[in-house]
Amino acid sequence: MALDDRKSDFTFVGTRPNRPDGLDKVTGRAKFGADISAPGMLHGAVLRSPHAHARIVKIDASKAEAHKDVKAIVTRADFADVPFRPGLEGEFYNVLENVMAGEKALYDGHAVAAVAATSALAARDALKLIEVEYEVLPHVTDVDKAMTPDAPVIREGAADYSVPEGMHPNVVRYHESGHGDVEAGFADADLVIEDSFVTEATHQGYIEPHACLGMLGNDGKGELWCTTQGHWIAQKTCAALLGIETSQLRVTASEIGGGFGGKTTVFIEPVALALSRKANRPVKVVMTRSEVFRATGPTSSASMDVKIGMKKDGTISAAQGVFRLQGGAFPGAPGDMTAMCAFAPYNLNNVKQIGYDVMSNRPKQAAYRAPGAPMGAFAVESVIDELCNKLGLDPVDVRLKNAAHEGTKASYGPTYERIGLVETLEAAKAHPHYAAPLKPGQGRGISCGFWFNHGGETSVSLALSEDGSAQLMVGTPDIGGSRASMALMAAEVLGIAYENIRVTVADTATLGYNDVSHGSRVTYASGLATIKAAKHAVEKLCERAAAKWGIPVDAVKWENGCAVPSGPNAGDFDPMPLADITADMGSTGGPISGHFEATPEGAGVSFGTHIVDAEVDPETGKTSVTRYTVIQDAGKAIHPTYVEGQFQGGAAQGIGWALNEEYVYGEDGRLQNSIFLDYRIPVASDLPMIDTVIVEVPNPGHPFGVRGVGETGIVPPLAAIANAVSNAAGVRMKQLPMSPPRILAALKDNG
Amino acid sequence: MDYHSPASFAEASALAANATGITRFLAGGTDVLVQLRSELVKPDTLIDIKKINGVHDITRNADGSWTLGVATTGAEMSEHPELGQDWPGVVEAMDLIGSTQVQGRATLTGNLCNGSPAADSVPAMVAAGVTVTVTGPDGTREVAVEDIPTGPGKTSLTKGEVVSAVNIPARGENAGDAYLRFIPRTEMDIAVVGVGVDLRLDGDTIIEARVSLGAVAPTVLLVEDCAKAILGSTLDDATLDALAAAASAACNPIDDKRGTIAFRTEVVGVLAKRAAKIAYARAKGENA
């Protein structure tokens, strides 16, 4: 993007006003996915497979159909009947298979049929009347087992061109990258450590279950209200799965009670629309928590081998990793991302990484903040920590010594522009936390983390009102306080108060395509588009002022919310405030709006460094995290409070992932812990106060210097906590979560 | 589903005796309603015992013993000025259950009659020697808490029987109780292991002891060998090790999503030691 308008002194940006949606949320007025109804509305419920892997021999819904309260039943046939446009392959096909099982149920919880009835209770009761005949097949839920020769095949022919000959059909994508000569590098090392690591799948754990209300008429026109991170992708996917035109379906995003990547696709939305089309009534579907766990995207689980060579002075001479990720019964596990991010913080001459995408009988993985990166960081940063321990080196110094900087050829290929890793490490070293003494039984852990960040398709409009206020329409659902940040950026350009700007997440009928709120892209891309749209409006404001003054438009500039003559030759006029121009805009040329759309390419990569202290009870293996500091490069913190919130959220979720959260499967391949009681997300009292340090190394690709901050914060915690725990327990923990039974067993093995 | 709110235990018992299908008593409902919503148990008959006179009363009897109404909530127990001074272990065990909201509803009787081997208040009650009064078609009987659960989700109560009171013995002199549980988090979790200890001293020597283990067998256990291990001792290190060994030996746990056999067997000993130390300190009049 053009860099000529970079700005570094700000009036509004960097302040901390209350979020515009705050009052609605604390008073219960905000409307989430399940908070809407329509006249004549029916309630939908989904029948799910109790088997991990089974052929669906027959579905007999006649008894349910005869139920007086039942108005429609759909199975895969109601999707397959649709005259598919060519191209319903690839991800659309995968999503369809996931939304409603075809020939086989592929995991415990896979949808096989759905009912719409006059009440939610009647719909659930009717599910029990549907008889499904299954032929149970052998299953596999473990990534390493899924790759062995005798593993059951989930889907023949799912592998793409990248997979080397001779691999099991469950291996569906392969990634290899790096540079230099790792063997020579290992030969050069004073110490080489090679080890294997395992992480379990975790769920994003958003508090709001998936919920939607769908209406679809026989004329192919529809409306959908849903909780989502991206309503355009919901629109496009639902239209494809139902065989209607994209533009005929208007999708509105509700307020969202968390997503973290898990609400970037559809589950119940096409089902509600299919039921609605059949019943000719609006249909609402709300998942239970158990459905959320069983059938929506957890992360991948991972099995990894990492080998790193180090010189006595701390220089990494070579690094190599193999990362095997299972992403459920569909292609998509981010083995490539894990591989690319694993060594990205370091300036390495010799590096090689391999990633596998493996299918197993588990739910389709979904993104979870920096998808794939935390697992790789866990393995790599654990080995670096072990090297530091063995060589007697300071873990921050070693990372500083090897840190990537501007001009470094990244492990995954490109050459870095200006980046802020060194600054986060220096801040870590200077932080009082790093110098604070540890009590007996405590250990300290350090880790760095990297995430790419993303731009994505973006369209924003801004309209001025006659009283001088502004309404801003963005297309990215607000998952982290982005409406506040957008208003601050618009205020900065327009020169009007933050409070005078109302930001709306517009529906699909209002703006052009907007990519999902993912990839830490919203403050970067929608922010950039907001700035440009506001500038577009300012141009028009200047034109109107020039016309009023009777001077050329290039003799007018915009300053502090007013048009002013741009120099002594332009004439002597008093500044003309925005509201004076909008007051009579109807008669001076009509409404004044600004618009911008693009696919910005300048998202700056982001790095963080975390410091963690942990205490382990040697008799029970129970860990408490006693101190936590997050240091991360935000480029420019538009609203520092919400940047800190992202940092803290990443750490909190990382603590859960590292210590107690995990998908527990039984021998039968069924998920054992599909409720919050047994899926152990941290409770408030499990967490220490999480301290934050915002580093600001401006991103050259954004007018105000913004880098995304939403994802990097979950990359270091697994490793930083594992390092702290390992140092406290005196034994290297190589498997997540580090639940008390695992720690106690490791302590026993260690003698 | 039929809902009844009888005015007496006799009426409650008669309703239960004549009901068909699945019957549940409704105390706090923190198990019953959760099981209903998750479609685990859909009762045909719900008998709400909260409208019966006196079910929220906490009474100290003339002999120093306590009678608790069956709808007395965890919060009411914690807020009582004296109950917790006599029986801190029982009150703390009940207080561990759930959140503030759950505390406003949950009861000792519900925790007991739900029949979970991991129920938190039960080992504490067993250690303390608590009994319940049971009203049935044939009158009332008094049953030791340890004789109520017979297996996960099962009790020895017969059709038509309802618990009508909880009886906690007089505390007496030089005695203390304690309950500890292990959970991987700090709250809102189900015990992976639970241990209740009650003991009485003569000088520094333990002269009475009851030790109860939770979540390590199909029912909460009252373990004679644990009591024997500490009786006559001053709870020195060797005694504590013997207690831990007896506790580990007594348990018969399962591997499940909440913990492994090896972990439960090990940690039950650790918690037995820690709970015994707290009870011992309390018996000596120290704050613990």
Ligand SMILES: Cc1cc2nc3c(=O)[nH]c(=O)nc-3n(C[C@H](O)[C@H](O)[C@H](O)COP(=O)(O)OP(=O)(O)OC[C@H]3O[C@@H](n4cnc5c(N)ncnc54)[C@H](O)[C@@H]3O)c2cc1C
């Ligand atoms: C969020 C949450 C957290 C929880 N945490 C814990 C915990 O940490 N530890 C723990 O042990 N439990 C926990 N529980 C479970 C539950 O709260 C306890 O078991 C509680 O003590 C049950 O009491 P209640 O009065 O709500 O029982 P109810 O649900 O009313 O009844 C439970 C059972 O007891 C029977 N019953 C009730 N009264 C009588 C009577 N007078 N006579 C005969 N039978 C009777 C009922 O028929 C039913 O089978 C939790 C529950 C929730 C929802």
